[in-house]
Amino acid sequence: MPRESSAAKARRVKEILAGLRKSYPEAHCELDHVNPLELLIATILSAQCTDKRVNVVTKELFKKYHSAADYANASLAEVEQAIKSTGFFRNKAKNIQACCRKLVERHGGQVPRTMQDLTHLDGVGRKTANVVLGNAFGINVGVVVDTHVARLSHRLGLTRQQSPEKIEQELMALVPQKQWTLFSHWLIWHGRRRCFARKPDCANCEIQKLCPRIGVLKQLNK
């Protein structure tokens, strides 16, 4: 890709945002939840697991456990059994219990609304905290960088960084803050519906004209 000036990149990002907004007006978090606690639990479960599978598991889980105290007081074996099919279930169950104990002890059973408080909870990193803040509270503190966001950011030539933390910083500098949560939904939706990991559907891509398709040709010729 020829070198792009900052002004040209800013213009291109603006057009990408407009294109994605038009393509996915209904984009939203695809983890089913009705309150911040449910979203927090679902996001912890979504590590190395599809949203679809998490939604199947939480449909039953949320009928059984309604509050942070419910998870904190449950038997660990029972929680493990309930979330088993999401993978890494022992670790996830341990984290959910420890996290919910802290919610009860330090936050009156409520999910806190700051990055600092959230990332002090067990099993909650910056990505999970961003999901909860953006989607449960409408607070844009950062950009969620999952596998789709990282892949599309590279292909679109928005970053060359590799670590999620550095990718996030570059995206935050390019995208207006009020769009951070939506932006990650748009990229995730585009990654799931068009810009697939193995064979991206570039021929039908809504933002093809704005995309340098970095790494895509090499990948398709493999």
Ligand code: SF4
């Ligand atoms: S043109 Fe291809 S690589 Fe670029 S965003 Fe669209 S599907 Fe992905």
